[in-house]
Amino acid sequence: MEREPLHRRIAGDIERRIASGEWRPGFRIPIETELTAEYGCARMTVSRALSDLAARGLIVRRRRAGTVVAHPPVHSSALVSIPDIQAEIEGRGSAYSHRLLARAVRSARDGDSPLGGRVVALETLHLADGLPFALERRLISLDAAPEAETADFETQAPGGWLLAHTPWTEAEHRISAVAADRETAAGLGLALGAACLKLERRTWRDGQGVTWASQTFPGAAYDLVARFSPTKG
Amino acid sequence: MEREPLHRRIAGDIERRIASGEWRPGFRIPIETELTAEYGCARMTVSRALSDLAARGLIVRRRRAGTVVAHPPVHSSALVSIPDIQAEIEGRGSAYSHRLLARAVRSARDGDSPLGGRVVALETLHLADGLPFALERRLISLDAAPEAETADFETQAPGGWLLAHTPWTEAEHRISAVAADRETAAGLGLALGAACLKLERRTWRDGQGVTWASQTFPGAAYDLVARFSPTKG
DNA sequence: GAGTGGTCTAGACCACAAT
DNA sequence: TTGTGGTCTAGACCACTCC
Numbered sequence: 001m002e003r004e005p006l007h008r009r010i011a012g013d014i015e016r017r018i019a020s021g022e023w024r025p026g027f028r029i030p031i032e033t034e035l036t037a038e039y040g041c042a043r044m045t046v047s048r049a050l051s052d053l054a055a056r057g058l059i060v061r062r063r064r065a066g067t068v069v070a071h072p073p074v075h076s077s078a079l080v081s082i083p084d085i086q087a088e089i090e091g092r093g094s095a096y097s098h099r100l101l102a103r104a105v106r107s108a109r110d111g112d113s114p115l116g117g118r119v120v121a122l123e124t125l126h127l128a129d130g131l132p133f134a135l136e137r138r139l140i141s142l143d144a145a146p147e148a149e150t151a152d153f154e155t156q157a158p159g160g161w162l163l164a165h166t167p168w169t170e171a172e173h174r175i176s177a178v179a180a181d182r183e184t185a186a187g188l189g190l191a192l193g194a195a196c197l198k199l200e201r202r203t204w205r206d207g208q209g210v211t212w213a214s215q216t217f218p219g220a221a222y223d224l225v226a227r228f229s230p231t232k233g
Numbered sequence: 234m235e236r237e238p239l240h241r242r243i244a245g246d247i248e249r250r251i252a253s254g255e256w257r258p259g260f261r262i263p264i265e266t267e268l269t270a271e272y273g274c275a276r277m278t279v280s281r282a283l284s285d286l287a288a289r290g291l292i293v294r295r296r297r298a299g300t301v302v303a304h305p306p307v308h309s310s311a312l313v314s315i316p317d318i319q320a321e322i323e324g325r326g327s328a329y330s331h332r333l334l335a336r337a338v339r340s341a342r343d344g345d346s347p348l349g350g351r352v353v354a355l356e357t358l359h360l361a362d363g364l365p366f367a368l369e370r371r372l373i374s375l376d377a378a379p380e381a382e383t384a385d386f387e388t389q390a391p392g393g394w395l396l397a398h399t400p401w402t403e404a405e406h407r408i409s410a411v412a413a414d415r416e417t418a419a420g421l422g423l424a425l426g427a428a429c430l431k432l433e434r435r436t437w438r439d440g441q442g443v444t445w446a447s448q449t450f451p452g453a454a455y456d457l458v459a460r461f462s463p464t465k466g
Numbered sequence: 467g468a469g470t471g472g473t474c475t476a477g478a479c480c481a482c483a484a485t
Numbered sequence: 486t487t488g489t490g491g492t493c494t495a496g497a498c499c500a501c502t503c504c
Contacts, residue, residue, distance in 0.1 A: 005491075005492060005493090006492080006493080007492080007493090015412075018481095028494090031469085031470065031471085032470075032471070041493075041494085042494045042496090043494095043495085043496090044262045044474095044492065044493075044494075044495090045474095045492080045493060045494085046445060047471080047472080047473090048493095050471090051472090052470095055285075055288070061470090061471060061472090062470085062471075062501085062502080063470050063471045063472080063500065063501040063502060063503095063504070064468085064469055064470050064471080064500095064501060064502040064503050064504095065471090065502070066469090066471085067470090068470080078356070094472085118489060134480075136474090166238045173476065175430070176452060177410035177411075177429055177430035177431075177450075177452030178410075178426040178428055178452055178454070188268075188460060193426065193428075194412070194428075194453070195408060195410040195411055195426075195428035195429065196410055196428065197408070197410035197430075198410075217410075219409060219410030219411055219412070219428070222490095234474060238472075238473060238474090239473080240473080242473090260486085263475040264488085264489065264490085265489080265490070266489090274474075274475085275474065275475045275476060275477090275495095276475095276477095277474075277475075277476090277492095278473080278474060278475085280490080280491080281473090281474095281494090283490090285491080293487085293491060294489090294491090295482085295483075295490075296481065296482040296483060296484095296489050296490045296491080297481095297484055297485090297488055297490080298482095298483070298484070298488095298489075298490095299488090299489065300489090300490080310497095356475085375490090376483080394504085421491045
């Protein structure tokens with residue numbers, strides 16, 4: 001029988017409360033002496049648990065101010081955050097807007113990969129400074145996110161809505177180059193067959209499929225950059 | 234004046250010896266009690282330094298066996314390893330081969346980004362089962378890798394040669410979709426203007442530019458997949 | 467000033483694996 | 486068996502930063 005170290009049990013307890021949403025971003029977690037009393041251990045043991053979580057970006061620790069749950073899922077790799085188009089556009093100083101082109105509720109088909117049961121199918125155009133920037137096709141599982149059936153995706157784009165309502169625990173990205181089909185070309189204002197960058201994204205929450213999204217960008221106007229320092233985690 | 238914690242100084246010292254090549258992969262580093270004596274500190278301080286390095290994958294610790302430098306740069310992200318085309322092809326059970334199309338030595342120009350001084354310019358075609366798979370254009374800095382001037386890139390592809398001779402410490406990838414130009418279309422056997430996935434890669438070693446590489450793949454035949462579990466580092 | 471985290475000590479016992 | 490790392494303690498002092 002393997003005994004789990006106490007510091008890892010403490011870290012796991014906290015991580016679980018963050019993952020479950022019980023402790024939301026910005027929530028101030030108990031100070032070290034409180035946790036020390038709760039677990040009946042030395043302060044260093046608690047400190048190690050919290051330091052590990054901080055090193056992984058789940059919490060932020062500041063002297064005097066205490067320890068708070070780090071705000072949104074902090075992803076170290078630049079590629080993880082790609083699909084937040086709105087942040088991307090606003091980050092480069094452009095005005096973001098979007099248009100909901102189509103919306104339907106239907107049963108998941110065989111090709112809908114991680115999703116089953118009923119899904120919401122959406123088609124959204126993202127615009128930067130009023131010009132087409134990306135065409136998004138998305139399916140959202142109503143099993144994983146029942147509120148999606150009545151959510152107002154004209155006000156908030158589906159990606160942002162999902163991030164706020166049903167954060168994912170696993171994701172898969174697929175990046176490819178495709179020629180613009182008729183619908184894409186029309187939506188993005190491109191010639192038929194123009195080279196586009198396509199990002200497909202599937203996410204899961206605790207093993208259950210949440211969403212599938214395909215975002216297509218004009219090849220000439222968009223690229224992905226990732227920087228690595230292998231010795232820095 | 235900021236004082237660097239001792240545990241980080243210890244970790245930094247070790248990391249530097251690994252990065253410089255003084256301690257190669259597999260090298261057994263001093264045991265905790267030796268380092269304790271060397272730095273005149275408590276064993277826990279050394280332990281923390283080594284634990285941090287182990288958590289980052291630079292070293293591997295095993296009871297009784299001691300602590301050894303981890304074998305090659307361990308990259309957790311799937312995207313870091315993309316440009317090792319040979320491994321990619323062989324990993325899917327195809328036969329890898331390559332053809333050196335062009336080779337020249339010249340001075341670096343303005344557009345050659347991280348590179349300065351004299352460079353080797355190479356153009357290589359990668360083949361899977363004898364069929365074109367990717368077209369690679371590469372520059373190698375002779376300042377960073379002087380042996381590149383006489384290396385035999387017909388036997389070993391430039392990417393593999395570099396990895397063995399001048400490992401990088403930092404890298405940047407850029408991923409985009411482009412239409413095939415005449416040279417690319419001819420090399421890969423595509424129609425002019427076909428959608429291609431282009432990977433650009435720049436690497437540095439301790440701040441000095443090592444190489445720039447651009448690899449172009451037929452869009453229909455290649456895509457990138459990355460999987461993430463945000464709670465797992 | 468006072469509350470909080472950051473680091474460090476000098477021990478101790480245990481777990482694991484190579485011999 | 487024994488060398489090595491893994492964890493833990495019960496303190497201590499310091500550094501930061503909010504009040």
